[in-house]
Structure formats: structure tokens, C-alpha cells
Amino acid sequence: MEETFAAQLEWWANSTICMRFDVLITIEERSADLAARGRLADDALADGEAVEIWDLLCEASPFFRLAFEDGSAFEVVLRAGNRPGEFTVSECGSDCLL
Secondary structure, eight states, rough: OOOOOEEEEESSSSSEEEEEEEEEEOOOSSSSSOOOEEEEOHHHHHHHHHHHHHHHHHHOEEEEEEEEEEOOOOEEEEEESTTEEEEEEEEEEETTEE
């Protein structure tokens, strides 16, 4: 059974500048690694400027930090989906440079 969680995707420009996006994430059960699909939260999707910034950041670098309300977080690689604000993420392996 799939369950959807509220989370934040963080895009770090450097150690002090971070852009955060509220998202809804559905975890896919497959291997021990994190794999999920998601979309921007409704508030962000309704904000044309936020979607434009999101698109620019996704093109600049696919590396994000996925943070959940319980304090857990994962470094992930994001792949844009077919619709605006949709995406899939997979956990970064040891070869990711964040």
C-alpha cells in the first residue's frame, strides 16, 4: 500500500543559500535505496514564479536534499516528470558530489 508524505526538497546553492519547496512524496517499495515520485505542493504549483524557479533549479543541478517532518533527510537525484512540478527521486549513491 502506497502512502504519501509531506516533505521539503532543498536545493543548496552554497553553505548559506537554500531554496526550499514543499512537496508531496510517495515512496516506492523496491530495494533498500530510497526511490519515490512526487509533485510540488498545491501552493507552490499555484505560484507561477515558484514553478519558474523550480524549473530553473532542476535544470541547473539535479541534486537535492529531501527532508521529512520527522527530521529524517536524504540526498537525492531528481528527474523531472512529464507535467509541471512532477518528479521522481532516487537516493544518491556514493558517487554523488553534493
